[in-house]
Amino acid sequence: MALLIPTNPAAENATNNLDVMRKIISLLKKDMLLELRQQYSFYGLLLYGASTLFLLFMALESPEANVWNGLFWITQLFICINAVAKAFLQESKGRMLYYYTLHHPTSFILAKLLYNGILMLVMSGISLLFFILLMGNPVDKMGAFLGLVFLGGFSLSLVFGFLAAIAARAQQNAAVMAILGFPVIIPQVVLLMRLSATAFSPLLEVPLSTVLLLLALDALVILLAVILFPFLWKD
Amino acid sequence: MKKHWWKILSICLLAYTFIAGLLGPVPRLPLLQETIRNLYFHVCMWFSMMILFTVSVVYAIRYLRTLLPKYDRASRLYAGTGILFGLLGYSTGAIWASYTWADPNIPLLDSFSTIARDPKLIGAAVALLVYAAYMVLRDSINDIDKRARISAVYNVFAFVLLFPAIWILPRILPSLHPGNEGNPALDVKNDISSSMRIVFYPAVLGWTLLGVWITQLKIRLKKLEDKQFES
Numbered sequence: 520m521a522l523l524i525p526t527n528p529a530a531e532n533a534t535n536n537l538d539v540m541r542k543i544i545s546l547l548k549k550d551m552l553l554e555l556r557q558q559y560s561f562y563g564l565l566l567y568g569a570s571t572l573f574l575l576f577m578a579l580e581s582p583e584a585n586v587w588n589g590l591f592w593i594t595q596l597f598i599c600i601n602a603v604a605k606a607f608l609q610e611s612k613g614r615m616l617y618y619y620t621l622h623h624p625t626s627f628i629l630a631k632l633l634y635n636g637i638l639m640l641v642m643s644g645i646s647l648l649f650f651i652l653l654m655g656n657p658v659d660k661m662g663a664f665l666g667l668v669f670l671g672g673f674s675l676s677l678v679f680g681f682l683a684a685i686a687a688r689a690q691q692n693a694a695v696m697a698i699l700g701f702p703v704i705i706p707q708v709v710l711l712m713r714l715s716a717t718a719f720s721p722l723l724e725v726p727l728s729t730v731l732l733l734l735a736l737d738a739l740v741i742l743l744a745v746i747l748f749p750f751l752w753k754d
Numbered sequence: 755m756k757k758h759w760w761k762i763l764s765i766c767l768l769a770y771t772f773i774a775g776l777l778g779p780v781p782r783l784p785l786l787q788e789t790i791r792n793l794y795f796h797v798c799m800w801f802s803m804m805i806l807f808t809v810s811v812v813y814a815i816r817y818l819r820t821l822l823p824k825y826d827r828a829s830r831l832y833a834g835t836g837i838l839f840g841l842l843g844y845s846t847g848a849i850w851a852s853y854t855w856a857d858p859n860i861p862l863l864d865s866f867s868t869i870a871r872d873p874k875l876i877g878a879a880v881a882l883l884v885y886a887a888y889m890v891l892r893d894s895i896n897d898i899d900k901r902a903r904i905s906a907v908y909n910v911f912a913f914v915l916l917f918p919a920i921w922i923l924p925r926i927l928p929s930l931h932p933g934n935e936g937n938p939a940l941d942v943k944n945d946i947s948s949s950m951r952i953v954f955y956p957a958v959l960g961w962t963l964l965g966v967w968i969t970q971l972k973i974r975l976k977k978l979e980d981k982q983f984e985s
Contacts, residue, residue: 678915681911682911685891685904685907685908685911688900688904689891689894689895689900689904690895691891691894695890695891695894698887698890698891699887699891699908699912701883702880702883702884702887702912703880703884703911703912703915703916705876705880705919706880706915706918706919706922706923707918709876709923710922710923710926713926729926732918732922736915736918739914739915740915743910743911743914743915747907747910747911750818750903750906750907751903751904751907
């Protein structure tokens, strides 16, 4: 693996794990601070989710459980694209160059993925709340469903987080992210929809092996991001 | 001559595929009947497609390690030929399905949405969409080096995430497709009979070699184009 990763000046400094952790935390803090200072983007995201939901609310009243499930995950997908897109697309070229001199690519991408994940966890919770308020609550096992929503939101944010990095390097917008991401995300969304369908019926058990499969896919995405990001980052 | 033996082999194998495939003995199965001969064409298209995509991703990795433009060119063109084989796989599959799966009482177009829900078709559709997106991504970047690097990264990322679509989904979702347990068409016990296997394996090799041949020609053409563009 070591051969695959090109070196940069910051790479030599970040040798021990503690240092990497500290850098990830400092990058995470920076993103959080940015979020707090520029609250309009978070509210914009909330408004995006709310207006999508309101449109659905107008389009159909009290959908059946499987329609509810499908709509919920599609909404999550679109919210995720919009939430994650700005994480990379908001960084200007000069600022990226600045990060390049300061950080190891691994800590940079991990910090970004973690930040996206946290943002998406918050958004998932809020959109679930809205969904139950407006579209009714067909969920039987709420605890399991909530867990799946958070797991799903996190998984989506990981894949789209890396694709956002690609789209940002290609100087493209969120639309290209959707083109790149939708085919890749299909297996995970199908797994998630099938898993969450079991939370609607009191008779079905949530299959643990599928949950583990999703976790394994998440680990795979993180690994790929860590291996591949250094190539995107170098100009 | 020494370098071209595999081209002759490809022609011979494909001639054998057509002759033995259309005339040779096949088991008579209910519903399938003579359409089972399509196995030598339809299934081989998917095998070749996956092999060509794998070659493409290997070249992408080699590009990332060396940054030589020739690997990028090969990666792009192998992916293109892979898409061609995928489309051919779809059309041969559509013909086959129209004789075996489609309900004869309702028009073919009406049963399409049911057929397309089959997990193997989903996997194939995902593969084609991924590589179509790869082409779009490539064409959207103007800088040559940047284009090569970014699309190689996407190629590797998407290829690895394609595995769940192809190997995990079919085992979870219900399917009409044969070969649901184990590896389709490679299962010795309960899949295809041995009389078919002696045609099927050479056919896979023949079609794949044809795909490589097509790509080699395209690579040479592209190399010339690039040279002309530079001068």
